[in-house]
Amino acid sequence: MNGTGTRARSGLLNLLPLAALVCFLWWAPANLDGYKLRVINLIAINAILGLSLNLIYGMAGMFSLGHAGFMAIGAYVSALLILTPEQKVTMWILEPIAPWLLNLHTPFIVSLVLAGLAAAFVGWLIALPVLRLGGDYLGIATLGFAEIIRILIVNLTPLTNGSLGLKGIPAHTDLWMSYGCFLVILVFVARLMGGNFGNVLRAVRDDEVAARTMGIDTFRVRTLAFTLGCFGAGIGGALMGNLITTIDPKMFMITQTYNLLMIVVVGGLGSITGSVIGSVLVTTMLEWLRFVENPITLGSLHIPGIPGMRMVLFSVLLIAIIIFRREGIMGTREFSWNWFFPPKNAPRALPDEGGRGR
Amino acid sequence: MNLNMFVQHFINALGLGSLYGLIAIGYTMVYGILRLINFAHGDIFMLGAYFVFFATIQFKLPWEFGVSLAIAGATLCGLLVDRIAYRPLRSAPRISALISAIGVSFFLENLAIVMFTGMPRAVLQPPWLMKPILVGDVRLIPLGLMVPTISFVLVSGLLWIVYRTRPGLAMRSISHDIETTRLMGVSVDRIIALTFALGSALAALAGIMWALRYPRVEPFMGIFPGFKAFIAAVFGGIGSIPGAMVGGLALGFVEIMSVAFFPNLSGYKDAFAFVLLIVILLIRPTGLMGEKMEEKI
Numbered sequence: 001m002n003g004t005g006t007r008a009r010s011g012l013l014n015l016l017p018l019a020a021l022v023c024f025l026w027w028a029p030a031n032l033d034g035y036k037l038r039v040i041n042l043i044a045i046n047a048i049l050g051l052s053l054n055l056i057y058g059m060a061g062m063f064s065l066g067h068a069g070f071m072a073i074g075a076y077v078s079a080l081l082i083l084t085p086e087q088k089v090t091m092w093i094l095e096p097i098a099p100w101l102l103n104l105h106t107p108f109i110v111s112l113v114l115a116g117l118a119a120a121f122v123g124w125l126i127a128l129p130v131l132r133l134g135g136d137y138l139g140i141a142t143l144g145f146a147e148i149i150r151i152l153i154v155n156l157t158p159l160t161n162g163s164l165g166l167k168g169i170p171a172h173t174d175l176w177m178s179y180g181c182f183l184v185i186l187v188f189v190a191r192l193m194g195g196n197f198g199n200v201l202r203a204v205r206d207d208e209v210a211a212r213t214m215g216i217d218t219f220r221v222r223t224l225a226f227t228l229g230c231f232g233a234g235i236g237g238a239l240m241g242n243l244i245t246t247i248d249p250k251m252f253m254i255t256q257t258y259n260l261l262m263i264v265v266v267g268g269l270g271s272i273t274g275s276v277i278g279s280v281l282v283t284t285m286l287e288w289l290r291f292v293e294n295p296i297t298l299g300s301l302h303i304p305g306i307p308g309m310r311m312v313l314f315s316v317l318l319i320a321i322i323i324f325r326r327e328g329i330m331g332t333r334e335f336s337w338n339w340f341f342p343p344k345n346a347p348r349a350l351p352d353e354g355g356r357g358r
Numbered sequence: 359m360n361l362n363m364f365v366q367h368f369i370n371a372l373g374l375g376s377l378y379g380l381i382a383i384g385y386t387m388v389y390g391i392l393r394l395i396n397f398a399h400g401d402i403f404m405l406g407a408y409f410v411f412f413a414t415i416q417f418k419l420p421w422e423f424g425v426s427l428a429i430a431g432a433t434l435c436g437l438l439v440d441r442i443a444y445r446p447l448r449s450a451p452r453i454s455a456l457i458s459a460i461g462v463s464f465f466l467e468n469l470a471i472v473m474f475t476g477m478p479r480a481v482l483q484p485p486w487l488m489k490p491i492l493v494g495d496v497r498l499i500p501l502g503l504m505v506p507t508i509s510f511v512l513v514s515g516l517l518w519i520v521y522r523t524r525p526g527l528a529m530r531s532i533s534h535d536i537e538t539t540r541l542m543g544v545s546v547d548r549i550i551a552l553t554f555a556l557g558s559a560l561a562a563l564a565g566i567m568w569a570l571r572y573p574r575v576e577p578f579m580g581i582f583p584g585f586k587a588f589i590a591a592v593f594g595g596i597g598s599i600p601g602a603m604v605g606g607l608a609l610g611f612v613e614i615m616s617v618a619f620f621p622n623l624s625g626y627k628d629a630f631a632f633v634l635l636i637v638i639l640l641i642r643p644t645g646l647m648g649e650k651m652e653e654k655i
Contacts, residue, residue, distance in 0.1 A: 063453055063456070129636065130636070132640075133639055133643070135453070136393075136394075136395050136452065136453070136456055137592075137639060139395075139456065140588065140592075140635070141635065141636055141639055144585075144589075144632035144633075144635050144636055145632070145636070147585075147628070147629070147632050148629050148632050148633065151625075151626060151628055151629040152629075154625065155625040254581075255464075258460060258464055261457065306472055307471060307472070307475070307476065308468045308469075308471030308472040308476065308577075309468075309472055311464065311467075311468035311471075312465060312468045312469055312472055314468075315462070315464035315465035315468060316461075316465060318457070318458075318460075318461035318464070319442075319443050319458055319461040319462060319465065322454050322457050322458045322461065323443070323446045323447060323458065326450060326454050
């Protein structure tokens with residue numbers, strides 16, 4: 001819709017924040033403490049996870065509550081591939097590790113890609129039966145699958161070390177890695193949604209029957225979007241495992257999916273920009289709110305910390321947003337340089353219609 | 359496995375199944391009327407258990423009184439949840455209400471951690487409920503017999519309300535067409551509140567009996583029974599009260615019997631329900647007793 005001139009200018013302008021980000025990533029490791037670095041890493045990882053959930057839910061309109069399960073697959077596949085045989089032997093104490101798995105060892109990048117592919121494959125398998133369901137049934141079925149994945153991980157001890165989890169995963173996730181993956185996925189999703197596939201996806205989301213009448217194979221489109229989203233979840237899970245260096249099945253409970261849902265809802269369902277903003281806000285807020293759980297001393301006044309308070313405030317916020325500002329921060333809009341430099345000769349953009357008819 | 363063992367497992371399954379059924383009724387009634395999966399329902403169940411714990415152990419109230427207070431408290435919570443988190447979203451897209459429900463569930467669980475701490479606490483089992491009776495070689499605990507009996511009586515009472523009284527008629531009417539019912543002069547919001555109250559009271563009672571069977575309470579105790587009860591409701595046919603009870607019993611039997619006959623599968627116990635859910639959704643999405651729902655275009 002934009003002229004070639006505006007597009008070239010946008011491309012140039014995109015280099016500005018990119019350069020700023022690179023400078024920041026170069027500056028940060030030497031000047032910030034480990035805790036802050038971990039939060040900054042988490043922002044990128046949560047943005048990947050939020051984007052992939054938004055692709056499934058916001059853009060393709062499939063209410064999925066299974067993201068934690070696909071993250072778990074990614075995290076486990078990656079961890080199992082990069083742990084050394086010596087580490088594996090000492091870690092499996094309940095039952096010996098499966099022999100074929102013991103000597104399996106790949107570089108981190110390979111394990112990362114395989115983690116995404118494994119999650120995507122399982123997502124594709126699940127999509128075949130489940131995507132025939134609609135609305136909230138889909139949500140509860142995907143939640144069921146995520147829970148089944150988790151229970152399998154707890155019980156398949158020779159493969160996963162059961163409920164003990166995996167420890168000592170090499171900390172491969174650094175700022176360059178997490179932001180690199182984030183940028184790749186961001187550009188991919190933005191290109192995808194800007195192209196024909198994006199239009200098809202929106203058509204399927206807004207009115208499936210109409211889309212089918214137009215000759216769109218809705219089931220195939222939804223399967224593809226779901227599988228791509230699961231790929232993102234697998235990548236995000238693998239990066240998270242390599243950031244925290246320990247994983248266990250408890251990490252991938254439904255709470256994890258709720259946090260991602262929060263990111264997507266706060267940012268705006270269906271908005272790429274929104275998911276990124278949502279990730280920054282939710283991740284920093286989740287960390288910042290920890291102060292209510294720590295004891296506070298103001299002069300002589302001593303307020304004991306209240307465990308659980310963080311999540312109480314957080315859930316109140318989720319409810320408040322959904323009641324008072326359902327479309328989140330961005331709605332379905334996207335960031336564009338045209339906000340700052342309105343293109344000449346171009347017709348004014350139509351006023352945003354607000355909520356969606358879903 | 360001998361006959362005695364089987365009878366023992368049978369009674370256990372009956373007890374667990376009727377508890378699932380009692381919780382499932384709340385899901386099925388709310389879904390039947392609002393098409394909303396009330397994620398917070400399992401947490402109302404948890405609150406019921408906590409209230410009775412506090413009434414009887416912390417405040418040393420007599421049992422009958424404590425149970426009544428707990429039911430009243432949990433019912434009030436159910437009403438508040440509807441009023442604050444669901445009613446403003448009646449005309450919003452259904453998924454919004456669902457996200458709100460997830461938020462409420464999250465809120466209640468963490469509120470429980472804040473107020474009652476995350477530590478599991480032991481519940482006092484009244485001795486007269488636990489004194490075993492020997493029938494032949496089978497040891498029966500009064501509680502084990504009481505749970506299915508109470509459930510059966512309550513469900514009969516509920517069916518009477520829904521099918522024989524005017525508010526019940528209004529409920530059934532709303533589940534068919536909410537707007538037309540409103541035009542008929544029915545105070546829709548009040549009837550929906552009544553539905554939440556009934557469902558929450560049953561969930562609270564189920565929570566209390568659950569806490570007596572497995573004598574402890576903790577903030578997250580409602581999550582799994584809640585999911586399973588929802589699955590029971592889908593299995594029985596969402597919207598149908600007898601269906602919820604049948605689904606609950608079926609789930610109870612699947613869980614207890616599969617572990618009884620295949621002890622090495624006990625680690626997968628919690629997965630059975632989800633497998634059952636996915637199978638039923640694929641084969642017969644309307645469940646055993648559900649009405650066919652037309653996709654409105």
